[in-house]
Amino acid sequence: METRMTKMVRVVARVKPSTDPSSTRSILIQKPLGEDSESVSISFGAQFAGSKDLYKLDYCYEESESTDLILTKEIKPLISSVFEGKDANVIAHGARSSGKTHLIQGNEREFGLAVLTMSEMLSMAEERGDSVSVSVYEVSQETVYDLLDQDKRVVTVLEGAQGKIQLKGLSQVPVKSLSEFQNLYFGLKKTQKLSSDPPVKSHKGVMIHVTSGNANLGRMTFLDMAGYEDSRKQNSALAPLEIARINKSIYALQNVMYALNANESHVPYRESKLTRMLKDCLQGCKRTLLITCLPREFSQDSFYMLNLASRICLGGNRAMNNPTKKKINSLERSFSLTSAAQRRQTPLTVSATSKKQTVLRGNVTERKTKINTAVSALKARKLFGESNDLGKCKNNSKKMEGKARMALKKEISTSKVVLNSQISSYKEEVCSSSIVTNSQSSLVEEDSGLAFSSSTVPMEPSSSTSEFLSSEAVETTDKDSPKEHESGATYCDDAFAEKAPIVVERDDNNSVIEEDLTLVIEGENLDKENNSLQANETASPPLTMRLRELSNNLKSMCKFSDQLSVPEKYQTALTESPAEEASEHSGITAEAIVSAELRTPEKTMPSSIDCSPWKTYSAHSSKLKKSVVGEYLKFINTAGKEDLKKLKGIGDKRAASIVELREESPFSTIDDLKCIGLSAKQVKGLLKKEIGEIFE
Numbered sequence: 001m002e003t004r005m006t007k008m009v010r011v012v013a014r015v016k017p018s019t020d021p022s023s024t025r026s027i028l029i030q031k032p033l034g035e036d037s038e039s040v041s042i043s044f045g046a047q048f049a050g051s052k053d054l055y056k057l058d059y060c061y062e063e064s065e066s067t068d069l070i071l072t073k074e075i076k077p078l079i080s081s082v083f084e085g086k087d088a089n090v091i092a093h094g095a096r097s098s099g100k101t102h103l104i105q106g107n108e109r110e111f112g113l114a115v116l117t118m119s120e121m122l123s124m125a126e127e128r129g130d131s132v133s134v135s136v137y138e139v140s141q142e143t144v145y146d147l148l149d150q151d152k153r154v155v156t157v158l159e160g161a162q163g164k165i166q167l168k169g170l171s172q173v174p175v176k177s178l179s180e181f182q183n184l185y186f187g188l189k190k191t192q193k194l195s196s197d198p199p200v201k202s203h204k205g206v207m208i209h210v211t212s213g214n215a216n217l218g219r220m221t222f223l224d225m226a227g228y229e230d231s232r233k234q235n236s237a238l239a240p241l242e243i244a245r246i247n248k249s250i251y252a253l254q255n256v257m258y259a260l261n262a263n264e265s266h267v268p269y270r271e272s273k274l275t276r277m278l279k280d281c282l283q284g285c286k287r288t289l290l291i292t293c294l295p296r297e298f299s300q301d302s303f304y305m306l307n308l309a310s311r312i313c314l315g316g317n318r319a320m321n322n323p324t325k326k327k328i329n330s331l332e333r334s335f336s337l338t339s340a341a342q343r344r345q346t347p348l349t350v351s352a353t354s355k356k357q358t359v360l361r362g363n364v365t366e367r368k369t370k371i372n373t374a375v376s377a378l379k380a381r382k383l384f385g386e387s388n389d390l391g392k393c394k395n396n397s398k399k400m401e402g403k404a405r406m407a408l409k410k411e412i413s414t415s416k417v418v419l420n421s422q423i424s425s426y427k428e429e430v431c432s433s434s435i436v437t438n439s440q441s442s443l444v445e446e447d448s449g450l451a452f453s454s455s456t457v458p459m460e461p462s463s464s465t466s467e468f469l470s471s472e473a474v475e476t477t478d479k480d481s482p483k484e485h486e487s488g489a490t491y492c493d494d495a496f497a498e499k500a501p502i503v504v505e506r507d508d509n510n511s512v513i514e515e516d517l518t519l520v521i522e523g524e525n526l527d528k529e530n531n532s533l534q535a536n537e538t539a540s541p542p543l544t545m546r547l548r549e550l551s552n553n554l555k556s557m558c559k560f561s562d563q564l565s566v567p568e569k570y571q572t573a574l575t576e577s578p579a580e581e582a583s584e585h586s587g588i589t590a591e592a593i594v595s596a597e598l599r600t601p602e603k604t605m606p607s608s609i610d611c612s613p614w615k616t617y618s619a620h621s622s623k624l625k626k627s628v629v630g631e632y633l634k635f636i637n638t639a640g641k642e643d644l645k646k647l648k649g650i651g652d653k654r655a656a657s658i659v660e661l662r663e664e665s666p667f668s669t670i671d672d673l674k675c676i677g678l679s680a681k682q683v684k685g686l687l688k689k690e691i692g693e694i695f696e
């Protein structure tokens, strides 16, 4: 029976006009049915390395299409629902300077969507005899500020026992006319921007409330998100940590939208202050409109944002098309495991029948691209976080695919692979030592195909942590202390949660009611939990031991490769022939064919059969170097703070920076360590010292 569903999040793009008409770096938009297209594809110019990829969205508004058109087509239907008591959200995200503020706020001459919408809503309210009021806020460094308050009062996000969010300290100013609203909205900067303010990025939100008499109807939220930028950019005005923090909250909201659109059972609202404060608006809404702002001339940062938007869009399509999507979602999520602990705890499910393996083989071959796209297009912040440039993104996709292969290969080799089991395990050892992140994926069969499931696995920090965070969870950190607020009640702000005794609020009839509130746990606490998770799993041996072990393994592998002797015909089958050819060798089982297909030739060490001793030695030492670097990075990406401090040259501050930065984007090259304030020379020195220690 077909289930009718509507997408919770509609994902469209808005193109910002080119500033250089002669530029060849233009994005390409395919609208099969012009304005009536229900889905569009966006790709990048041939010059761009990612040009082969098409990103699907629900629609794309080009430069020639006016903001009024977006209002008519996208927002007017939402306005009616707000007057019927539903919430609606319009969120603009994108790279820096991609036109988000221009789209949402606009300027005095060219009104943005928030102003145009307010105009519509005021007319409608007048007709119906309803009232409109507005709140304007900013979320910066995990703190919410009330922008309609002269002193930019801090807003506290409280969560009631029923999970209802209360924004304590957020003003709600009645608006009677558009000019009144404009004065409030455009006057903000003039009254509040202090020249001494350090340049910080923030998310800015406008919430339009509709009330009928004393009853609250719906709310329309406009969110102008801070611009995404690669935290490793050398020329940014902001510190990498500040960028990382803001990116983390961008990813958090994107993860929430993905989960909502994919109709997932768990929505990770607790990942950031922004997602927590918007929880009610997002979950109680008729629809959220996500607008990806894209400059006509693409950039790496735009590419990432589009990639993520497309992922959210695809999640919705799948949820509508496939009621059993949850298993598929698990595939994406299984690749998005964020902490090494989670990755390592992932059980490798083995389906051992050869029949199933034969099916798997076919599917793996056919789905190679699908896995790749699913992984690259669908993984949340970790996938994209891991890859802060296209090259890395591609490498990561390859790595993911490689890991999938490895997992399959493991599966096969644990059952009846007759041929070459020695080679398989030998290769596995080499591969695993050179893969930076170590993700194990559960493999299960879904329908007749191959699916990856993480049903037994926490998916992301959000999901894992939230499992032990009920809405009444209580947690404190020692660095944050309770704050005193005007009400006189002592309660907590970010990263501090405790059961508040009784907090007073007003109900729909404006009468005072008392509610038992639980103060929320914010992102930093989640970090703490993530870290404690990591701390638990860092019972793994220290780096030097692991390097030593690696060195021994490599030595034994060298020995093994010298002894290696595989019948020639099987060597050919394993390295070159497609499966069909291989099957002609009567002695090779179906499982072996799969093994052959899944082989990653470049990872294979050259045997000494046809190499000179020097070539063999060079190849081995270069592999050794790569493996050591890989191990080092793996350690950097997974170890707890205390273990990190055991590394030469890493003190408390650097260890803390590593933990914070890798949350946003794991270290994928040694050079990434420059982000924690090391020079290239210092980075080299660190590694030399660690390697030197192996031989002490």
Ligand SMILES: Nc1ncnc2c1ncn2[C@@H]1O[C@H](COP(=O)(O)OP(=O)(O)OP(=O)(O)O)[C@@H](O)[C@H]1O
Residues within 6 Å of the ligand: 015, 016, 017, 094, 095, 096, 097, 098, 099, 100, 101, 102, 103, 225, 226, 227, 228, 293
């Ligand atoms: N559709 C448009 N038409 C003309 N100019 C535009 C358009 N969109 C944006 N711009 C211009 O591009 C510049 C950057 O736009 P805007 O400030 O809106 O970007 P942003 O994405 O909000 O930036 P940030 O990431 O810093 O918040 C501004 O000078 C703005 O006037």
